Amino acid sequence: MKTEVLNPNKDRGAILLAARLLKNDEIVGIPTETVYGLAANAFSPRAVNKIFEAKGRPSDNPLIIHISNYDMWEELVTNIPDVAKKLAHEFWPGSLTIILPCKNIVPRETNGGLNTVGVRMPRNKITLDLIEKCGFPLAAPSANISGSPSPTSSDHVYKDMNGRIPLILDGGMCEFGLESTVITFSDDKIKILRPGAVTPKMLGRFGEVEIDKAVVSALSSDEKPISPGTKYMHYSPNAEVVMVKATSDENFNNFIEKIKLTDNKKKYALIFNDKIPPDLDYLTYGDTEEEQAKNLFAMLRELDSMGAEKIYVRAPSSEGVGLAVYNRLIRAAGFNIIET
Numbered sequence: 001m002k003t004e005v006l007n008p009n010k011d012r013g014a015i016l017l018a019a020r021l022l023k024n025d026e027i028v029g030i031p032t033e034t035v036y037g038l039a040a041n042a043f044s045p046r047a048v049n050k051i052f053e054a055k056g057r058p059s060d061n062p063l064i065i066h067i068s069n070y071d072m073w074e075e076l077v078t079n080i081p082d083v084a085k086k087l088a089h090e091f092w093p094g095s096l097t098i099i100l101p102c103k104n105i106v107p108r109e110t111n112g113g114l115n116t117v118g119v120r121m122p123r124n125k126i127t128l129d130l131i132e133k134c135g136f137p138l139a140a141p142s143a144n145i146s147g148s149p150s151p152t153s154s155d156h157v158y159k160d161m162n163g164r165i166p167l168i169l170d171g172g173m174c175e176f177g178l179e180s181t182v183i184t185f186s187d188d189k190i191k192i193l194r195p196g197a198v199t200p201k202m203l204g205r206f207g208e209v210e211i212d213k214a215v216v217s218a219l220s221s222d223e224k225p226i227s228p229g230t231k232y233m234h235y236s237p238n239a240e241v242v243m244v245k246a247t248s249d250e251n252f253n254n255f256i257e258k259i260k261l262t263d264n265k266k267k268y269a270l271i272f273n274d275k276i277p278p279d280l281d282y283l284t285y286g287d288t289e290e291e292q293a294k295n296l297f298a299m300l301r302e303l304d305s306m307g308a309e310k311i312y313v314r315a316p317s318s319e320g321v322g323l324a325v326y327n328r329l330i331r332a333a334g335f336n337i338i339e340t
């Protein structure tokens, strides 16, 4: 299959072409403000199965459904509690996925056979327009091969999906760069299953917030995750990732001095900035939590293309948006964390 990449801002027919493909049960790469998604008609088991096939994704891992208006939400879920309505009005369109009990209309292929469904209204204009033109909501996971870093540009999607899907809509680089915040409600609390651009503090204005244990730690093998996606090794480049918690640049650089001679793998550092560079080839991913969120996945992919075999990443702060960066990085590192 030939994979076309079209930019709807330059090619006016691109969104109509995408809608036509989706109506015919094909799957299409779409831009969102978080990461690129791989979209299918959420109501079509045949189309949704193509997503799992293209990604190599385990079929028990549920997909998020993307909507463009509130009527679509009501069509999908049995009841929308007040707090959920308030959260949607505050954060939609945007990077918040809300899990609620679902109606039978949601096929088991889409929600992994659970009795709930995660829904979000993305902020990207191209994708909102596309959903409107389709007239049905779009199930879409991140558009990467299962397990690898999520794509934040159409080039990343092309790299992973070339030959597997007919079309990618190019909407430029993703604004935020990490996947949406995923929440559920338990005992009247807002429970964060996956941190993202919508932070615990922002959610805290709407009720008591609890952060699921799996967000910052590994579950033991006998614990069952609420969000099936958290049990898989995730976001990993081909290179082995080690997360290094260092209190200062000097501290990090001393650590690099020591490990430099340990094995003869092709090693790189991924650090915040180049003010005090380590004695090792490196890339930077930014000083602020927002920059780090935007650049992390792109830099991990970049290091892969440079032939890295081992990457030592300076650990980010886990405050605010940093919690999302930290959460992705501990998974990319397979929980291999060194404190120095």
Ligand code: TXA
Binding pocket: 032, 034, 035, 036, 037, 038, 061, 062, 063, 064, 097, 099, 111, 114, 116, 117, 118, 122, 140, 141, 142, 143, 178, 179, 180, 181, 182, 193, 194, 226, 227, 228, 229, 230
């Ligand atoms: O920003 C995003 O959320 C991106 C863009 C494309 O919208 N999508 C995305 O989808 O990250 P995906 O499939 O890569 O991640 C969805 C996560 C998985 O960890 C999955 O297990 C969880 O959300 N999830 C989805 N539906 C769920 C449900 N009903 N109950 C529990 N967890 C759910």
Ligand code: MG
Binding pocket: 141, 142, 150
């Ligand atoms: Mg994903």
